[in-house]
Amino acid sequence: MNLKVDEIIGHVGEVLPESRKKRGILIHAFQKIQKEYNFLPEEELRKLSKNLAIPxxxxxxxxxxxxxxxxxxxxxxxxxxxxxxxxxxxxxxxxLDKIKDEFKIDEGETTSDLAMTLETVGCIGCCGLAPVATINEDIVGEIDMKKVEGVINLIKK
Ligand code: FES
Known part of the structure; x- marks a missing residue:
């Protein structure tokens, strides 16, 4: 990735200041890296820094x-x-407590086998189905203490 910024973004680059051009490329690069690794590894960020000549x-x-x-x-x-x-x-x-207990992690944490990350979120717009959780893109609603076992099994699958 030793292309000049203008070569990467074409003639649009002529009207943008250098800092904005590089920032735009960075965000696109972050998205690609995160898609591949699921996070931004330091080594990849160091490569970006070097290749784009950005501190x-x-x-x-x-x-x-x-x-x-x-x-x-x-x-x-x-x-x-x-x-x-x-x-x-x-x-x-x-x-939330049941899932934390089952997987021995707190919110914001990831299991040591990288199988699952647990997070909390504000309203996701399905209030009629409360309480609600999502597993990747899937929404699970009306989770009572009986159903939470099924949710845990879905997470473990
Ligand atoms: S509060 Fe609206 S979906 Fe949970």
């Missing part, structure tokens, strides 16, 4: 600006328990 500190400050980028390995399954108001009122905390 590593600038690479990191750009990446950390966006919540969508991660700096530690993430699980194959991303489980998000909604803790929005409707889900909270209908027992989201119990669901």
């Amino acid at each position: 590593l500190s600038d690479v990191y400050s750009t990446a950390t600006f966006y919540k969508q980028f991660y700096f530690t390995p993430r699980g194959k399954k991303i489980v998000r328990v909604c803790t929005g108001t409707a889900c909270h009122v209908r027992g989201a905390d119990k669901v």
